[in-house]
Amino acid sequence: MEHIYKEKKxxxxxxxxxxxxxxxxTDLVSLAELLxxxxxxxxxxxxxxxxxxxxxxxxxGEGQYDWKDFEFRGNELYEFIVxxxxxxxxxxxxxxxxxxxxxxxxxxxxxxxNPDTFKKAALFAPLxxxxxxxxxxxxxxxxxxxxGKGDPIVPESESTRVINLFKERGAxxxxxxxxxxxxxxxxxxxxxxxxx
Ligand code: MLT
Numbered sequence: 001m002e003h004i005y006k007e008k009k010x011x012x013x014x015x016x017x018x019x020x021x022x023x024x025x026t027d028l029v030s031l032a033e034l035l036x037x038x039x040x041x042x043x044x045x046x047x048x049x050x051x052x053x054x055x056x057x058x059x060x061g062e063g064q065y066d067w068k069d070f071e072f073r074g075n076e077l078y079e080f081i082v083x084x085x086x087x088x089x090x091x092x093x094x095x096x097x098x099x100x101x102x103x104x105x106x107x108x109x110x111x112x113x114n115p116d117t118f119k120k121a122a123l124f125a126p127l128x129x130x131x132x133x134x135x136x137x138x139x140x141x142x143x144x145x146x147x148g149k150g151d152p153i154v155p156e157s158e159s160t161r162v163i164n165l166f167k168e169r170g171a172x173x174x175x176x177x178x179x180x181x182x183x184x185x186x187x188x189x190x191x192x193x194x195x196x
Contacts, residue, residue: 004043005040008037008038009040012094014039016096017041019099019100021050023045023102024054027043034189035098035122039096042090042095044077048073057072063154065105070106071113077106095120096122097123101124101126105127109128120143121141122143122144124146124187126145126162131161138166139171141169143173144174144190144194144195145176146176146190147175176191
């Protein structure tokens with residue numbers, strides 16, 4: 001997969017940056033700088049195309065996911081990250097998943113599929129429109145969720161579903177609200193406070 005890796009310091013924690021629909025591996029680099037300039041950075045470009053826009057998994061329409069592809073892509077991305085952790089010599093336990101929109105959604109999928117691996121995530125504008133029957137143990141998971149009031153893509157009931165998905169599994173959940181489907185400077189600073 002197309003990606004960038006920036007090492008600030010050997011052994012420092014690592015941000016794994018996952019962009020929104022139509023983005024690239026560099027979209028969230030300035031967010032990472034703001035969150036913590038000393039963390040190493042792995043930015044990954046989604047390898048699914050929708051009308052020329054990069055995504056991490058297929059969908060049939062807004063909020064209508066191709067669940068089979070979603071599961072496949074979740075595994076594929078996880079395998080890619082494992083491979084990179086060996087190549088660049090970082091520990092998966094030190095990774096903080098940082099996602100916006102489509103990137104947040106694949107991050108949730110990876111956490112659900114690998115609850116023992118990913119422990120920390122800052123997810124902006126997430127949408128995971130399905131009930132999950134498996135009750136993973138997220139008691140070691142720390143998550144910051146930025147949600148939207150009047151978000152045209154994510155109804156508030158769906159934001160609540162994402163909050164509950166983490167809370168019901170025992171995660172430590174911090175929430176912040178913005179207007180719309182946005183990642184604002186203000187909420188980025190809230191995420192920074194949460195992280196540090
Ligand atoms: C998705 O498809 O992942 C979400 O609806 C948000 C988006 O990326 O547009």
